[in-house]
Amino acid sequence: MIKAENIVYEYIRRDEEGNVEGIDRVLDGISLDVQTGEFIAVIGHNGSGKSTFARNLNRLLTPTEGSLWIDGLNSDDMENTWKIRQSTGMVFQNPDNQIISSVVEEDVGFGPENMGVPTDDIWKRVEDALNAVDMIKYRSYSPNKLSGGQKQRVAIAGVLAMHPKCIILDEATAMLDPQGRLETLQTVKALNKMEKITIILITQDMEEVIYADKVFVMDHGKITMSGTPREIFTNEEALKECQLDLPQALKLANELRKEGIDITEGLLTAEELVDAICQLY
Amino acid sequence: MSIILDKISCKYETDMINEHYALKCITAKIEDGEFIGVIGHTGSGKSTLMQILNGLVVPSGGSVYYNGEDIHEKNYNLYKLRSEVGMVFQYPEHQLFETTVFRDVCFGPKNLGWSKKEIELSAFEALFQMGIESELYYQSPFDLSGGQKRRVAIAGVLAMKPKVLILDEPAVGLDPMGKRNILDKIAEIKAERNCTVILVSHSMDDIADYVNRVWVLDDGKLIIDASVKEVFSHKRDLEEIGLAVPQITSIMHMLKDKGLVVNTNVTTIDEAKMEILRKLR
Ligand SMILES: Nc1ncnc2c1ncn2[C@@H]1O[C@H](COP(=O)(O)OP(=O)(O)OP(=O)(O)O)[C@@H](O)[C@H]1O
Ligand SMILES: Nc1ncnc2c1ncn2[C@@H]1O[C@H](COP(=O)(O)OP(=O)(O)OP(=O)(O)O)[C@@H](O)[C@H]1O
Ligand SMILES: [Mg+2]
Ligand SMILES: [Mg+2]
Numbered sequence: 001m002i003k004a005e006n007i008v009y010e011y012i013r014r015d016e017e018g019n020v021e022g023i024d025r026v027l028d029g030i031s032l033d034v035q036t037g038e039f040i041a042v043i044g045h046n047g048s049g050k051s052t053f054a055r056n057l058n059r060l061l062t063p064t065e066g067s068l069w070i071d072g073l074n075s076d077d078m079e080n081t082w083k084i085r086q087s088t089g090m091v092f093q094n095p096d097n098q099i100i101s102s103v104v105e106e107d108v109g110f111g112p113e114n115m116g117v118p119t120d121d122i123w124k125r126v127e128d129a130l131n132a133v134d135m136i137k138y139r140s141y142s143p144n145k146l147s148g149g150q151k152q153r154v155a156i157a158g159v160l161a162m163h164p165k166c167i168i169l170d171e172a173t174a175m176l177d178p179q180g181r182l183e184t185l186q187t188v189k190a191l192n193k194m195e196k197i198t199i200i201l202i203t204q205d206m207e208e209v210i211y212a213d214k215v216f217v218m219d220h221g222k223i224t225m226s227g228t229p230r231e232i233f234t235n236e237e238a239l240k241e242c243q244l245d246l247p248q249a250l251k252l253a254n255e256l257r258k259e260g261i262d263i264t265e266g267l268l269t270a271e272e273l274v275d276a277i278c279q280l281y
Numbered sequence: 282m283s284i285i286l287d288k289i290s291c292k293y294e295t296d297m298i299n300e301h302y303a304l305k306c307i308t309a310k311i312e313d314g315e316f317i318g319v320i321g322h323t324g325s326g327k328s329t330l331m332q333i334l335n336g337l338v339v340p341s342g343g344s345v346y347y348n349g350e351d352i353h354e355k356n357y358n359l360y361k362l363r364s365e366v367g368m369v370f371q372y373p374e375h376q377l378f379e380t381t382v383f384r385d386v387c388f389g390p391k392n393l394g395w396s397k398k399e400i401e402l403s404a405f406e407a408l409f410q411m412g413i414e415s416e417l418y419y420q421s422p423f424d425l426s427g428g429q430k431r432r433v434a435i436a437g438v439l440a441m442k443p444k445v446l447i448l449d450e451p452a453v454g455l456d457p458m459g460k461r462n463i464l465d466k467i468a469e470i471k472a473e474r475n476c477t478v479i480l481v482s483h484s485m486d487d488i489a490d491y492v493n494r495v496w497v498l499d500d501g502k503l504i505i506d507a508s509v510k511e512v513f514s515h516k517r518d519l520e521e522i523g524l525a526v527p528q529i530t531s532i533m534h535m536l537k538d539k540g541l542v543v544n545t546n547v548t549t550i551d552e553a554k555m556e557i558l559r560k561l562r
Contacts, residue, residue, distance in 0.1 A: 013420065031307025045456045047561065093427040094372055145293065148371040148450070149323030149483075171427065174453045175371070177322045177483050180527035204428070204456055207528065245457035248486060248528035250549065255554045261561060270528065274535040280561055281542055 001198045002034040007066035011050055022236060026052045027063070028221035031270070035279035037167070039189070041209045042231070044218030047242035051093060052172050052201045053218070057200065061085045071165060085114055089164035091172035095148075095155040104146075104154055105139040111162040122161075129157035129249075132187050133178070148175045156184060166198040174207070185211055206247045210232075210268060217242055222272065230268045244262055249273045284311040284334065284445070284477070285361070289343035291501075303329045304340070305501040311477060313514045315489075316468070317508070322523030327481045328371055330498070331447050334364045334479070346548030364393050367443030371450045373434035375461050376420040382413065382433050385422050389441040391557035394396040400440075406542050407440035411458060427454045435463065437454075437471065445477045452487060464491055489513065489527040514546050529553045 009027035014020055014184040026049045034040055042050050055061040057070060059081050070180070071087040092098050100108040110127045116236040117125065131135040133153040138146065143154055152175045159167055167188065173181045189211055191197045201212060209215055215232045219242045225232060232239070236246055236254060246254070249270040253263050256277075264276045291304040303326045311317060314377055321327050332338040333345060335354050336359045344351045352362055353440050368390070369375050379385035386404040409416065411432040416426065437444065446467070452460045471478050482488055488495060488509065495512040497505035499522045505512055513519070513526045516534060525531070526548075530550070532533050533545040533553060543560055545552050 011424070013424070033386050046432070046454070046459055047426045051426060065548055074506055091489060096374065098370065142327060147324040147328060152322070171454055175323075175483065177523045178485060179520070179523040180323050181483070204454060204460075206457060238387040240458060243456040245461075249532060251559075252529065252532065255550055259554065259558055259560070270532050270535065274532060275541060277536060277557060277561075278539050278541060 001031070001036045001038070001071060002200075003069040004030050005253040006031050007056065007063040009049075009056060009061060010064045011052075025105075026221050028223075030223055031052070031066075032216060032226075034197055034198060034200070037192065038225060039192045039199045039211060039213045041212035041216060042199065042200060042202045043204070043206075043209060043215060043244055045271055048218040048242075049221045050218055054090060054168050054202060057129045057133070057166075057168055058088050058090045060095040062248055065179050074100045076115055086162070087164055088168060089159035089162045091155050091159050091170060093170045093174075095151040099143045099151070100156045102142050102144070103139075104135065104141050104143055107143055107154060108161050111158055115162065116257050125163070126157075126163040130154075131163040132160055133157045134146060135272065147182060149177060152176060152185045153180070153184075153264040160187075164197070166200065168202070170202045171204065174204070181208075199270065206233075215245070233268065234266065237251070283313065283346075283348070285346040286310070286334075286349075287346065288342045289330070289333060289340045289345065291326070291333065291338065293329075302501050304333070306343070307503045308343075309503060309506055310495065313477055314471075314475045315477055315494060316471060316492045317477075318492035318495045319478045319479060319498065320483070320485070320495060320512075320524055321489060322500075325498040325523075326501045327467065327498055328449055331368065331449050331479065331481060334445075334447060335368045336362050337368075351489065354459045364441065365443055366445040367438040367441050368447040369435050369438050369451050371453075373430040375435050376437065377430060380420050380421060381419045382425070383408070383418045385433060386437045387439050389437050389443075393441060403440045404436070407436035408441065408445060410470075412462060413438040417549070428459065430458060431455060432459070432463070442474065443476065444474075445479070446471070447479045447481075449481045450483065451480070452482065452484065475514040483527055487512070487527070492499075497522075509548060510546055513548050541555070 007030045011024045011026055013022045044050050059075050062075055068075040070084050073084055100110050104127050109122045109130055112125050114120045126247055133156050135153045156172055173184050187197055192199045211230050212229055215229055216223050233246055233250055253267055253273050256263050286307050286309045289307040293301050293303050319327050326402055333340050339353055377385055379388055386408055387400050389405050390400040435451055439447050495509055497502055513530050516526045530548050533543050533547050536543050537545055543556055547556050
């Protein structure tokens, strides 16, 4: 689905007169391969380049160097912009950047309409997507008059309605309440499992990483670690050096080990920790 | 000195036929130096309540008394109120507007009539406390990553040294270590200056780790006003209104369901560790 070969991205900073003030190399030689149907988590410190990488995947930006293919399309080729945006739907970090229309259901229908989906289908898709995020009640509201989490749900619905091959969520669940977050992740996981939709989940919430098949850790524009969540979470010290951490259950497991309790290594979920503790008892 | 909410209600005009009450008859009192956590499902009224506290939204019923004075009275000096009651918005973009990060952080204190030196000192201190690298000080705040913007927005409010600090989801988008550091820093500042802090959060773990008292909002009503331990002992009730208990508490419940007789009224990793050790040794 995605193939990146040594991509570099540089932001060019200019002063008021337009003179180049500085060049920031924000992506510094990223290479990776994501297969269709994989569920990927991307984690990394603030400013490590996650959102910049995501914008490259959606062709909002194009790499300064290196090559990037999305769904077999080379992102160098301007002609591919539209096709790439149809196959990869992105939910931005701040939903305000995504709101286009003054009515929720039109906002959600905007994507499919632009893709040339027949009108009857659009309404069906909009309804399904709003139901999936539990926002159908608000279909005729103005998105600007919604709470932070409600806006975020609408933004997610907008991408679901596009039925893209790949969904990129840039901290898209961060403002949701605990149940809403759980439901959204389950929806996303179900799309991934049932319809083989590729998922790229950018998150600061280590509990969400557990849902992924594979994790990439970004640090100052580079991918410094990759592996299954289980592999990534074996190394607490390395994660902390990257400003990251473990999920709560695994922190507790490590604390218990420090006290000499013989908890099985390589755990991932709270359920596994509970089983491990019960075995000792 | 205190803040009193006396039967606050708030009605929003929606485009619908029905008007919508975002807050319904909220009565509560905040003493100086308290650390209050506010939780509630998406759209439950948290942000609306916070904006009422700092005079940005006028309630449709009831009054807010700050140090004995009604802040929505005609002659009340709202300007002075906002210099004492600092607020970090749910989306940091809503409060960044200057041309450089440093100027942005200076903006608040500038309005307080301090000397240039005091203003700049306070701004540097706040930027440092929020872990913002000095390379970013003279860049545009709009060219920052999501987490960097969040840090600058918090710094801008801290630089004013407010007596009451209202934080609407301040930790969203921060990397795990950054979040720890920043919340620790806020707790430290609170202890030093004996200011009041109100923290709105969807992270039950953060609420458990930092606050003394919790308000639970459900559909515009304040349904619980109690200590952390008390609030998180109502697992089922919280789940019914879209919330949850902290991860750690939920692990204790899972242990109990497996037949291990543990105290489930545990909210932090340390407490959980002690409780499990007590059972295993
Ligand atoms: N429009 C821009 N112009 C110049 N620099 C930028 C711009 N956007 C981002 N940057 C810089 O590029 C770096 C990477 O930013 P990016 O938004 O990709 O990080 P991120 O990993 O998504 O961080 P966060 O976790 O805070 O969202 C940061 O240092 C940021 O300051
Ligand atoms: N400007 C507005 N006009 C009309 N209704 C609004 C407006 N702002 C908020 N509302 C409505 O008021 C209710 C409370 O919104 P509020 O933003 O206070 O919720 P919240 O608890 O902060 O939610 P979240 O966790 O999603 O941030 C919601 O149902 C929302 O749709
Ligand atoms: Mg980002
Ligand atoms: Mg809110």
